[in-house]
Amino acid sequence: MQDHLERDLKLIADAHDDPIKIAEESLLTIDLSIRELKKLINHTTFEGIGEEIYFFKHLKPLFISKYIYFMKVLSIVSSLPHSSEKTLKKYYENEWEKLKKYHSENSDFYNYYRRNATYMDHKYFVRNSFDLKMKLSFNLYNFDENFTTSHCHQVAHVLANDLLEVFLRKESEKEFNVMIKKEDHLTVLKWSASKVALIELAYALHQSNCFNGGNIEFSEIMRSFEKTLDIDLGNYYKTVTEIKDRKNGRTKFLHRLSDNLDQHFKNVDDEI
Numbered sequence: 001m002q003d004h005l006e007r008d009l010k011l012i013a014d015a016h017d018d019p020i021k022i023a024e025e026s027l028l029t030i031d032l033s034i035r036e037l038k039k040l041i042n043h044t045t046f047e048g049i050g051e052e053i054y055f056f057k058h059l060k061p062l063f064i065s066k067y068i069y070f071m072k073v074l075s076i077v078s079s080l081p082h083s084s085e086k087t088l089k090k091y092y093e094n095e096w097e098k099l100k101k102y103h104s105e106n107s108d109f110y111n112y113y114r115r116n117a118t119y120m121d122h123k124y125f126v127r128n129s130f131d132l133k134m135k136l137s138f139n140l141y142n143f144d145e146n147f148t149t150s151h152c153h154q155v156a157h158v159l160a161n162d163l164l165e166v167f168l169r170k171e172s173e174k175e176f177n178v179m180i181k182k183e184d185h186l187t188v189l190k191w192s193a194s195k196v197a198l199i200e201l202a203y204a205l206h207q208s209n210c211f212n213g214g215n216i217e218f219s220e221i222m223r224s225f226e227k228t229l230d231i232d233l234g235n236y237y238k239t240v241t242e243i244k245d246r247k248n249g250r251t252k253f254l255h256r257l258s259d260n261l262d263q264h265f266k267n268v269d270d271e272i
Contacts (some may be wrong), residue, residue, distance in 0.1 A: 001033060001036065001039065001040075002059070002062050002063065003028070004033075005030065005033045005063065005066070007031050009026050009030075010030065010251075012025045012026050012029065013026075019073060019077045020074060020078055022070075023070045023073045023074035023077065026066070026070045027067065027070050027071065027074070027130045030063065030067045030070065031067070032055075032064050033063055033075075033113055034063050034064065034067065037060065037063055038144070038147050040148055041146065042146060042147075042246035047062075048221070049122060049126055052125070052126055052127070053121045053122070053125040053126060056120060056127075056149045056152040057124070057125040057127040057182045058127075058145075058153065060152055060156075061152055061153075061155040061156040061159055062159070063151065063165070064156035065155075065156040065157070065158075065160040066160075066163075068156055068157060068158075068160035069159075069163040069164055069167075072160065073164070073167060076095060076168075090151040092168060092171065094173045095164075095168055097166060099161050099164065099165060099219075100170075100217070102157065102161060103161070103209050103217065105209055106157075107150060107155060109124075109154050110158060113154075113155060113158055114158075114237075116241075116244065118169065119241060122152055123150065123151045124149060124151035125151065125152060126144065126149060127145060127149050128145060128149070129149070129150075156219070162235055162238070162249075163235070165219055165236060167235065169223060169226070171267065189228070189229060190229070190230070191229045191231055193253070194253075194256065195233055195234070195239075196239055196242075196243070196253075196254040197233070198225065198229075198233065199222075199233060199236045199239045199240060199243070200227055200251065200252075200254060201254065201257075202218075202222060202254060203223055203236075203240050203243070204251070204254055205221070206218045206221055218236075218237075219236075220271075222236050
């Protein structure tokens, strides 16, 4: 069902240039998919808690996050001020601040989810199992209890914000042509390894608090890398998850760097 939705959304995006039209048609399509998913769950009995957790932590948020994302895109684009460059810049900066504020206000769960932790899954992603001592959504009692857990909606928000970061970055560059102005006498650096390798390196530096003493979001680091190296790294959070899920060696690029540097020093020693 999710693959079918992705195909439909791609067809809509390819058929239109107007982001408002794309968002509106996408929302209609996603709404139908969510309704089908809800009907399916209403007639499904999970075989165990593990299966229920997997659905509400990993599957349902894929659909809801798309709906949240296109709702936000529609709001941003339809409210875009037709004014000076300074006003437009301020407008996009405010949208970035909204993302930062959400991450800050939900930092505990945000870190739990990003670390792929599981110790609270039985509370977060099992229906009617929430603890009133936890931080809960004010709208919890407005949701369908058969189709909602206390935190599945928060996962959807995290995933939607990942997509929104990519959208805002591209729109900002489109509006203001945000590119690093390279001096003529300087050599232009081009990243020649894979994009996955760059994300692996950047995430390792981030986890080692190599930038700003660790007081910086990973997304800010990635935006700086993209501007400096003139490269689009796409949904880097998804890539980090794929790196973590590697079966044979999670840090392949970092090991290659270490091996190459060590070999270089050995070659230098042999020449002396």
